[in-house]
Amino acid sequence: MSQVEQIKETLKQELKHAVTAAGLASAEEIPDVVIETPKDKEHGDFATNLAMQLARVAKKAPRAIADDIAANINYEAAAIDKLDIAGPGFINFFMKKDYLSDIVKTALTMNESFGTTDIGAGKKVQVEFVSANPTGTLHLGHARGAAVGDTLSNILTKAGYDVSREYYINDAGNQIDNLVLSLEARYLQEIGQDASMPEDGYHGADIIGFAKEIVESYGDRFKDADTDKRRAFFRDYGLKRETDKLKDDLADFRVRFDNWFSESSLYEEEKIQPVLDKLSANGETYEKDGALWFRSTEYGDDKDRVLIKQDGTYTYLTPDIAYHQDKLNRGFEELINIWGADHHGYIPRMQAAIQALGYEKDQLTVQIIQMVNLFENGEKVKMSKRTGNAVTMRELMEEVGIDATRYFFAMRAAETHLDFDLTLAKSESNENPVYYVQYAHARICSMLRQADEKGLKPDHEADLSVLTSEKDQDLMKKIGEYPEAVADAAKRHAPHRMTNYVYDLAQTLHSFYNAEKVLTDDEQLTKARLALVEAVRITLHNALSDIGVSAPEKM
RNA sequence: GUCCCAGUAGCUCAGCUGGAUAGAGCAACAGCCUUCUAAGCUGUCGGUCGCAGGUUCGAAUCCUGCCUGGGACGCCA
CATH class of the missing domain: 3.30.1360.70 (Arginyl tRNA synthetase N-terminal domain)
Known part of the structure; x- marks a missing residue:
């Protein structure tokens, strides 16, 4: 506590x-x-x-x-x-007022772990996010989902939950067949064959790049190869490269996952049929029109859903139910899924499935990520200037920088539409909240450097009773709010509260800085204020790190 | 047609499991650098919290209806 x-x-x-x-x-x-x-x-x-x-x-x-x-x-x-x-x-x-100086001492002592609480009581929580199909490039919406999911995971961890981050790779089904056929067509084109792209093929430059790689390594070896073997190779190759690209993009965005879960592993490890059996045993399914249906309306869904189609194959839902059963089998008590807005109609059936499997509805929460609109100089940006296609996450990172991108995506409640102002995010001015907060950190570091030159360091033992000014006390109170801010953001699944908090803290620091001096002739006061600003620095650093933003020592 | 999300200052948004005079940034206006980073600070201006009812000591917050914007409603994934 x-x-x-x-x-x-x-x-x-x-x-x-x-x-x-x-x-x-x-x-x-x-x-x-x-x-x-x-x-x-x-x-x-x-x-x-x-x-x-x-x-x-x-x-x-x-x-x-x-x-x-x-x-x-x-x-x-x-x-x-x-x-x-x-x-x-x-x-x-x-x-x-003595409780205020205790806050400073606690921050100094705990340092990077300041802000941790145990309200999560070690509860096993899984956060599944991004989970974009391995068939193309990550775009704006994915970037927002990545920022929100990662920040949420960070604060849940800090609030004492046992968090696992997971990415669900949709590496089974039609879209992968399309990936294979697209890659095959591009390969054949590369070696001078007349091949056309499949109807719903992926026209991205990445696929052409992979085809070129294959030609470089293997030449035209696959020209007359057995179609099945060729496609099996292209499938493995394409998936590997797509997945690597996802991992690289996300790692560069400072997002790492504990587990990359393969949809096709559900087939390989035969995890789907047992779940269908369980649903049937629970009386949750019936046959109609040559298909197998799930009685999801029993749990508030609009209509019942097909599990096995007339042609004997599964719908998308079926392995997904098995996937969620698998998550629960792994001991997660709470599942948090972060989905794009286009999937929100899918929530009731997934929640129905959880209940039909014998779990509580609220063991699954789905956080919807709303759409992102890019603006530049007040104009809506529809397409990338560079490629003419939709703006990718990587372009955004390169153009705006990782810090600003992460901050801007974490800044707004996930379920609200977001207007992303490129001009603002790129500006190095006080209008830009990221710089405003980072500047507060850099300012403190500058003072600490100058103190250091005089042989003064922030001291845990400093007598803080001289911190009596209004600004001193405002700062101490604000630092004291940090653990609660984290706990609150975690409980409500509201990562944007962290950007609000850190902005407030920076504001309090800047206000303090303009009103009071840290390095003075009064040794006792100087020592006390050094301890105070160091506590602020620690708090800024920790809060920024929750959001995935760096805390620069100089700006 | 059904369902979900949103509607708060000129703009972008907080606040929403009921509490005091509804907050912040930007924009506009007026000040503050011989002093630890002015990427900063201080002040002024700015609101029928979409509309109408209801619940109660009290509603931006809860309930009902309506309006506007976005999205979802496949034996696609």
Whole structure:
């Protein structure tokens, strides 16, 4: 539990004691006590609406209840300096300030692990994201999914969950047949044969590149080869190269997966039929019109879904159900899937499947990633200027930079449409939130360098009692909010809260910087402020790292 | 037609499991560099929280209906 949580918890307990001591309500009647941090500093460090919540039970006016609570609370035990009763019945608490310096010491001591909490209690969670077909290039939407999925995984880990990142490779089915046929056609074209691309073929430059590679290594060896053998080779080759490309692109985007799960392994390891058997045994399937159906409407889906088509092959859903069964078999208690907006109609049937297999609906959450629109100089960018095709993730990384790209994609709630302003993301100015935050970090590093030249280093033992200015205290409070911000973002699956937090922290630092000096003639104050800014630096660094953004020491 | 997401300042968005006067950035305007990085700070201006009802001590937040924008509704993947 973090410092601030500890304080709040103690305050809650003392509030409960005060309520029972005042005879306002019995312990069982007291609702969950909510301690909030008021927006307005005049409303204290913390506040509670408990008196209003108790109005009905205690049959008294909220302000009168607040008076009773105030008269009965133990100031010393709750670490309260003073309290006010305000508005309709809020109780505002002004805390003894020594807790603030504890926050600084905790940050310095924990360093890179500052921000970790145990609210996840080691729960095994799997985050599956990107999972783009291995048939082409990663685009904008994938990049957003990658940024959101990776950031979410980072903060879940920090909040104490046992997280595994997974990529589902759709390496079975029609699209792979198409990949093979496309590659075959390109290969034959490369060696001067008259071959046409399949109807739904992949026309990307990457396929042509692979065909050229094959010609370089193998010449025209496959010209008259047995079609099945040739295609088997092209299948393996194409998949390998496509998957490698995905891995490279994502690694360069600072996204790594714990597991790359192959769809075709479900076939090879015969994991599909047992799941069909289980569904049938549970009475969740029936036959109609020569097909096998899943009664997904039993679990709120619009219509039942076909599992085995008339021609005897599976629909896309079938191996996907087996895949989710496999995930659950691997011991994951909670599954988080991050899908593109075009898949959102697919959610009810997948959730139905989870339940039909005997699991709870909420063991699967699906986070939808909404569409991304690129803008440059106020104009909508439809196509890449370089290639004339849709803008790829790699182009974005190269043009905008990884830091800005990651930050911008993490910045907005995933389920909202995102306008990505290229001009802003590329600008090296205060308008650009990424630079604004990074600048705060660099500024601190600069001060630390100058202190270092004078032989001063941030010291865990510094006497922080001299940090009494408003800006000092604002900063300490803001640092103290970090573990909660992480926990909150994790609980709500809301990675964009981290960019909000880190921006706030940077703002508080810049404001402090303009109002107070760190390196002064007053040695005690200098030491205290060095410890303070080092704690800010650690927090900025950690929060940026959650988002996948670097924390530069110079700018 | 059914379902999902969104609608908050001129623009881009926070806030949404009910709480105090609805916040931030940009834009506009006015200030701050002999001082640790001005990629910064301070202030001013800016709102019928899409519309209409409802629930209650209290609604941007919850419920219902409607309007607008986007998306999904295959024995495709």
